[in-house]
Amino acid sequence: MCGIVGYIGKAPVVSTVLDSLSRLEYRGYDSAGIAVFNGRGIQVRKRAGKLKELASSLKRQPLEGRLGVGHTRWATHGEPSELNAHPHRDCTGELALVHNGIIENYAELKSELLGRGHRFRSQTDTEVIVHLIEEHAKQLPLPEAFRRALKELRGSYAVCLIAASDPSRLYGARCGSPLIVGLGRGETLLASDVPAVLSRTRRVLYLNDQEIAEISVEGARVTTLEGKPVVRKPVVVDWDVASAQKDGHAHFMLKEIHEQPAAIEQTLTGRLGHAQITFDRRTSAFLKELSRTERLIILGCGTAYHAGLVGEYMLEEVARLPVDVDLASEFRYRGAMLDRDTTVVAITQSGETADTLAGVKLAKEHGAKVLAICNVMGSSIARQADAVLYTHAGPEIAVASTKAYTSQLTALCLLTLALGKLRGAIPAAQWRRHLAGLQAVPGLVRNALRAEPAIKQAARRYASARNFYYLGRRYNYPSALEGALKLKEICPLIHAEGYAAGEMKHGPISLIRPGWPVVFLATGSPVYEKIVSNIEEVRARKGACIVIASEGDRAIRRHADAVISVPKTEEFFSPIVNAVPLQLFAYHVARANKCDIDQPPNLAKSVTVE
Ligand code: F6R
Numbered sequence: 094m095c096g097i098v099g100y101i102g103k104a105p106v107v108s109t110v111l112d113s114l115s116r117l118e119y120r121g122y123d124s125a126g127i128a129v130f131n132g133r134g135i136q137v138r139k140r141a142g143k144l145k146e147l148a149s150s151l152k153r154q155p156l157e158g159r160l161g162v163g164h165t166r167w168a169t170h171g172e173p174s175e176l177n178a179h180p181h182r183d184c185t186g187e188l189a190l191v192h193n194g195i196i197e198n199y200a201e202l203k204s205e206l207l208g209r210g211h212r213f214r215s216q217t218d219t220e221v222i223v224h225l226i227e228e229h230a231k232q233l234p235l236p237e238a239f240r241r242a243l244k245e246l247r248g249s250y251a252v253c254l255i256a257a258s259d260p261s262r263l264y265g266a267r268c269g270s271p272l273i274v275g276l277g278r279g280e281t282l283l284a285s286d287v288p289a290v291l292s293r294t295r296r297v298l299y300l301n302d303q304e305i306a307e308i309s310v311e312g313a314r315v316t317t318l319e320g321k322p323v324v325r326k327p328v329v330v331d332w333d334v335a336s337a338q339k340d341g342h343a344h345f346m347l348k349e350i351h352e353q354p355a356a357i358e359q360t361l362t363g364r365l366g367h368a369q370i371t372f373d374r375r376t377s378a379f380l381k382e383l384s385r386t387e388r389l390i391i392l393g394c395g396t397a398y399h400a401g402l403v404g405e406y407m408l409e410e411v412a413r414l415p416v417d418v419d420l421a422s423e424f425r426y427r428g429a430m431l432d433r434d435t436t437v438v439a440i441t442q443s444g445e446t447a448d449t450l451a452g453v454k455l456a457k458e459h460g461a462k463v464l465a466i467c468n469v470m471g472s473s474i475a476r477q478a479d480a481v482l483y484t485h486a487g488p489e490i491a492v493a494s495t496k497a498y499t500s501q502l503t504a505l506c507l508l509t510l511a512l513g514k515l516r517g518a519i520p521a522a523q524w525r526r527h528l529a530g531l532q533a534v535p536g537l538v539r540n541a542l543r544a545e546p547a548i549k550q551a552a553r554r555y556a557s558a559r560n561f562y563y564l565g566r567r568y569n570y571p572s573a574l575e576g577a578l579k580l581k582e583i584c585p586l587i588h589a590e591g592y593a594a595g596e597m598k599h600g601p602i603s604l605i606r607p608g609w610p611v612v613f614l615a616t617g618s619p620v621y622e623k624i625v626s627n628i629e630e631v632r633a634r635k636g637a638c639i640v641i642a643s644e645g646d647r648a649i650r651r652h653a654d655a656v657i658s659v660p661k662t663e664e665f666f667s668p669i670v671n672a673v674p675l676q677l678f679a680y681h682v683a684r685a686n687k688c689d690i691d692q693p694p695n696l697a698k699s700v701t702v703e
Contacts, residue, residue, distance in 0.1 A: 095122060095193040095697075096165040097272065098289050099253040099263045101310055102280020106161035111148055113282065113289040114163050118144060118692060122165035123173035127151070128180040128189035129158040130260045135189050139178035160260050162253045162283075164191035167697050170199070171216030181220040183227035184212050187257045190226070192219040193285055194249035194270040195702050202245065222252060239264050240305060243318060249447065249702060253283050266305045266318075270701045271445045271473060274298040274306050274313045276327055281308045286699070287330055287469070288488055296327045299471040328471050332488050344690045346491035346583065350676050351542060354535040356486040356496040357669070360503040365531055370511045372482070379464060379480035380508075384515035386436045389414055390429070390461075392421045392452045393440040394700065396494040396578065400466075400501035401440050402571035403668045407505055411527075411665065412513035421448035422703075424455075431459035438508075439465045442489055442497035443699040444472020451703075453477050466504045468497050482508065491691045492698050493583050495676050498575065499538065502669045506531055530663050534670070537660040541673035544658060548674050551639055551655045552681030555610045559587055562601060562636075563675075564594040565614035566624055572614050572668045576675035583690050584683035594627040607635035612678070613653075614671055616643045618664040628652045641674050 096117030098110050106129050114125065125147045126139030136156050140146040144165065164179035171177040180189040196202070199218035202225060207213070211224040222242060229238035235256055243250075249269030256262075265272050265283040275282035275290030275297055282290045283306065287297060300306055303318040315323040342348035364370055372380065383389075389408065391401035398420055405416040419429070421439075425448060431437075437456040441449045444467045453463050453474055465478035468486050475481045484500035510527055513519040519527070555561075561580060565573035570593040577591035592601055594613070605611070611631045615624045628638050629652060640653040643661040650656055657674045683690050 099283035556685035
C-alpha cells in the first residue's frame with residue numbers, strides 16, 4: 094500500500110527512483126510523484142494514474158539530480174489526483190516529503206498550522222507533516238525539527254524527507270508502516286519494501302517503529318525518536334532481482350502460481366526428513382512449550398485467514414489441539430480472553446499487515462506467546478514474534494496471494510505434525526503416512542499445474558458470468574472461501590462467494606438460476622457423498638456445476654457440467670493441491686475479461702493501514 098523510494102548517490106536520481114518504484118507497483122496505487130534536488134532547489138513532478146504517466150512526463154521535461162524521493166500513492170484522505178499525490182512541499186518549497194500510513198490527528202494539526210499562516214495545497218493528511226517540520230525548523234536545526242514534528246503525530250507513518258538546505262542527506266522514519274534502508278556502494282536508498290532496492294543492493298537494514306534514519310552516500314545513522322543511537326546489523330537478503338521479475342510470464346500472478354512446487358519445497362527444506370520433522374533450536378523449544386498449551390488462537394487477514402481456517406481443521410483433527418481462528422481486524426477489538434497460557438499463531442505473507450501486527454502486539458501485552466508464520470524476513474511481525482516459522486516462498490509480487498498461501502498451508506502441515514507427535518496424538522502408522530504424503534506434495538502440485546489447458550477452457554466457458562458460488566466441506570470449506578476471494582479480487586466485474594456446502598440450503602441456494610456457475614470441491618473425503626448431494630441440489634435448479642475432483646473419479650462426470658481433475662491425495666493435503674485449479678481458474682476468467690490481474694483496482698499488496 095503506497096510505495097516510498099528515497100535515493101542518494103552517483104546514479105541519476107529520476108531513473109533510479111522510477112525503476113525502484115516500479116518494483117513496488119504490486120503494492121497498489123493510484124498516482125505517483127517524485128521530488129529531485131537539482132543543485133539549486135527542489136523540483137517536484139506528480140501525475141494521477143500509473144507510473145508510466147509520470148515517466149512519460151519526465152521524458153518530455155526531464156528533471157536531474159543525485160538526491161530525490163519518489164512515491165506511489167493509494168488514496169486514503171482526498172481523491173486520487175495530481176494535487177493529492179506525493180511528494181508534498183512546505184510553504185517555502187525547501188522541503189519535500191512522502192508518507193505511507195494515516196495521520197489520525199491531522200485535522201487538529203492542520204487548523205493550528207493554518208492559524209500560523211501555513212498554506213495548504215492538498216486534501217491529504219500527509220501535508221500537515223511537512224508544514225509541521227517547516228514550523229519547527231524556524232527555531233531548530235532540521236534533524237531536531239523532524240524529530241519534534243514526528244512526536245506530535247498520532248497514527249501510523251513511514252516518511253521520507255529531503256531538504257534543499259541539506260542536500261547531502263535524506264531523512265526517514267517509521268511508526269506502524271514499513272521502511273527499510275538499502276546500503277549500496279556509494280549510494281543509499283530508503284524504501285517501503287525489499288524489491289525496491291534489490292537491483293542496487295541486497296544489504297538491508299530494517300527500521301523499527303519510532304526510529305529515524307539519517308541517510309547519506311556513506312550509509313545510515315539510526316536513532317530512536319528520543320535521539321538515542323541504535324546499533325543494528327544489516328541483513329543480507331537472499332532474494333535476487335530475477336526472483337522479483339516476471340521471467341516471461343504474462344503476469345506475476347501466473348509466474349507465482351507456477352512457482353508453487355519450488356516454494357513448497359523451500360518451506361519443507363531442512364525441516365521434513367524421512368522419519369522426523371526438525372526446526373531450528375528456537376522454534377523447537379517454542380513448539381515444545383506450545384505442545385503443552387491447551388488453546389491456540391490463529392490470526393490472519395484475507396488469504397492468510399483462510400490458511401488459518403485450514404489450520405484449524407488440521408490441528409484439531411490430527412494434533413488434537415483446540416483452535417480458534419480469528420480475523421485479525423476483529424480480534425484486536427473484540428476483547429478476546431488472553432493470558433500467559435494462550436499461544437497466538439499469526440499468519441502473514443508480508444509480516445506488515447496493520448491488523449495482524451496490532452493483534453500480535455495485543456497478544457503480547459497480555460502475556461500470550463506468539464508464533465509467526467511469515468514470508469518476509471525481518472518484517473515487523475517476524476520481529477515482534479517469540480518464534481517464526483518462515484515460509485521461504487520468495488517474493489510475492491502479484492496482489493493476489495498464491496504461492497504464499499500454499500506455503501502457509503505447508504508450514505501448517507509441518508506445525509500440525511510436529512505438535513501431534515509431541516502431544517502423542519498421532520499413531521505411528523499415520524505419522525509415517527503423513528510424512529510420506531508431505532514429501533509428495535510438491536510433485537502433486539507440479540502435476541496439478543499440468544491441467545492448466547483444461548482449466549483455461551473451463552474458465553473461458555464461464556468467463557461471461559457475473560456471479561459465482563464456491564462450495565466445499567471440511568478441509569475444503571476454506572478452499573471455497575479462498576477460491577471465491579481469488580476470483581473477485583482479480584476480476585472486479587464478478588461477484589463470487591464461498592460457502593460451506595452444507596449452508597447452501599440455509600439461504601444461498603435461493604439465488605441459483607439456470608446457468609449460474611458453482612465451483613465444487615469434491616476431492617476425496619469422508620463427506621464426498623454429501624458434496625455429491627449438494628451438486629445434485631444445484632443441478633436440480635439448473636445451476637452450472639464446475640467440479641474439482643480427484644483424478645480417476647469417473648463417476649463424478651455424471652453430476653458435473655465441467656470437471657477439473659487434480660492428483661489424488663489425502664484430505665489433509667488436499668487444500669494445497671486444490672488451491673492450484675482455483676487460482677488458475679480465477680486467473681483465466683480474469684484474463685478473458687481483460688482485467689488488471691497483478692494490480693486490481695482498489696487493492697494493495699500490503700495493507701499497512703487499518
Ligand atoms: C488475497 C490477499 C490478501 C492478503 C491479506 C493479508 O489474495 O493477498 O487477502 O492475504 O491482505 O496479507 P498478509 O499475508 O501479508 O498479512
